[in-house]
Amino acid sequence: MDRLFGTDGIRDTANTKVLAPVPLARLGQAIGWLLRHEPAVFSAGEAGAVPREPYGAAHAFKRPLVRDRVLIGRDTRTSGPMISAALAAGLLSQGINVVEGGVLPTPAIAHVTRTMGALVGIVVSASHNPAPDNGVKLISPEGFKIPDEAELRIEELMAAKVPEALTGPEVGDLALETAWDPATRLSAIATRYAGDLVDRARGWGLNLQGLRIVLDCANGATRLVAPWIFEELGATVIATGVDPDGARINDGCGALHPEAAAARVTAEKADLGISFDGDGDRLIVIDERGRVSDGDHVLAVCGRLLREQGKLDPAVVVGTEMSNLGLEISLREVGIRLVRARVGDRYVSHQMRSQGLILGGEQSGHLLFFEDSTTGDGILSALQVLRAMRRSGKTWSALCGCLKRLPQVLRSVRVLRKPAFESVPRIVEARRAMEKQLGSNGRLVLRYSGTEPVARIMIEGDDQATIDRMALELGELFREELG
The missing domain is CATH 3.30.310.50 (Alpha-D-phosphohexomutase, C-terminal domain)
Structure with missing residues (x-):
């Protein structure tokens, strides 16, 4: 049997191959059987310095029903509910309790899985791919991608036959956590994630009053939660890419097409523009002049900020083999060493965790801030950009001057x-x-x-x-x- 998992889970055209309902149910059964018989295979180890428990104002909101369940969330593609339902059916048949979270950014699923005791998280998304594609990626109880060994065991069970099925009252229970919280007009799960991010930013002293920010949500999973977070922190938000119809995700918008947000920044005389991808785990930044900057710029600026704060110890940032040589030179100027991992956030994450590092990422804008999160998070990365701007008193264009890109x-x-x-x-x-x-x-x-x-x-x-x-x-x- 060919490998099912690539560098970022399973991804293909929706309703074909393993992303058709019957094999998806078998995939859910395989995951469920392992959760019953070999649950340790999903563990990715401790999350290090990342806070485990939610804190602050988020406790005032409804506590979603997540503990000891598998949390399933998705982006806005038409095929998402079909894939989620098929996976849930397979899990339930193995006696695993499931919570359906509806449309959620990938980092929200990782955050709530880690902080609220889910068995694992399942993300139904093809990230930046076009709408006909979809995918499945699994999040460990610690909030990381599941280990390679877990993927191999799932593939082995898919190639064979799950030994037994349960019947009657032994099957699992399905809970729905998609209703809006009246205080936030977000679901309880999205509110938990958003409230914790706002609390985190306020803990830094971040206040966005007086800033005009364009947010391009790629007609994807951040369309509700991102504007709420930035408005809650005081910004005036000009939101675009917030009208999904199942087929428009990433279509001429978002991180793959930042020119849309760039035009809006200049037209609105905004201070900053942020373009997310379809599942919200990465970003592209647009300065006040409408110029586009990528993950290399964010690493250069935030690496300097962490170095100034005495937090970058050792003074090492993880990039990839695709990171521009200019980033390496820029970091070296302030005593920071760039090490390169293979392309793919799982490889960046592995290198960071193995060396006890807190900052890394990819040129594509998939960035890891291990002081605050276990996974790439476009909204958190945008808040880090704004943190650097507020702390320095400089515009994003001025801060980006520290990086001179090679052709x-x-x-x-x-x-x-x-x-x-x-x-x-x-x-x-x-x-x-x-x-x-x-x-x-x-x-x-x-x-x-x-x-x-x-x-x-x-x-x-x-x-x-x-x-x-x-x-x-x-x-x-x-x-x-x-x-």
Whole structure:
């Protein structure tokens, strides 16, 4: 049986392959059987410095029914309810109690799973992918992605047959936690997450009064919770991408299309723009001039802030092999070392946890602040950006001046197969020649996407025209050799 899990869970076209109802129910059964017989396989270890218990004003709101249940949440895709229902059916058949949380950002599911005692969290989302796709990713009781061993055990059970099914009163109970809290007009679960984030920001002394902020919620999972959080902290919010219809998620909006929010920032004379992706685990930032900045800029600015506060000990930030060389240079200027992990937040997270680090992330805007959360969180990252602005008294454009990006080109090429690059002679030859031409002032990175049939090309160098030409040539070569 082929692997089901990629670098970010299971992802494919909805209602095909494992994302059709019958195999999804079997997936739920496999997860349920493991929760009954091998629950420790889902544990990802302790969450380190991240606070475990909710605190502050969030306690004033209704306590959702989560403890000792599997929490299922989703983004706004049309296929989400179908996938959630099929997974829930499989879990219930194994005697596992389930709570259906409705539309929730991925970091909200991770936060509530960790702080309120869920058995595991299940996110039904394809993140930044287009609406016809969907996916399933699992969150450990500690709020991290589940370990590789858990994914392998699920795949083994899917390939075999779950040993037994339960009947009658032994089946699980389904609870719904989708009703609005009248105080917030959010669900109880979303309110718990949002209230805790607001409390966290207030604990920093963050007040957003006087700031005009554009929020592009990608017609996705942050559409209600993000505006509430920023308004609660005092900002004037101009919200866009908040009218999902099941098919518009990520379509011409959000983190993949920040030009939409950039235009709104300049038109509204806003102080900042934030573009989230469909499930809310990453962001792209737009400065007051309408210029777009990515995860490298946030790492450079926030790395400096943590260093000034004496919190970055050791003075190391984790990026990836795709992080711009300019980030490495920028951090080095203030005594911070950049280490590179493989692309994928699970690899960044693993490197950070293994070395006791608190800051890391990807150029795509998927960022990890381990003092405050266990997973990538676009809203939390935006609050960290605003924290840096308020603390320094500077605009985002001024803060971003600490990073001088080297010319870089990123290209994605759809492929039919994914052989090792070193097994394709023409690719090996072209790569060797280009790396020789780039010399010590450039980098060339080739990799396959873990979630799509796509090969990625990243080239950095001194001259934009040269690296553009190289990327074009490699793209044509990939199409010829890989389909």
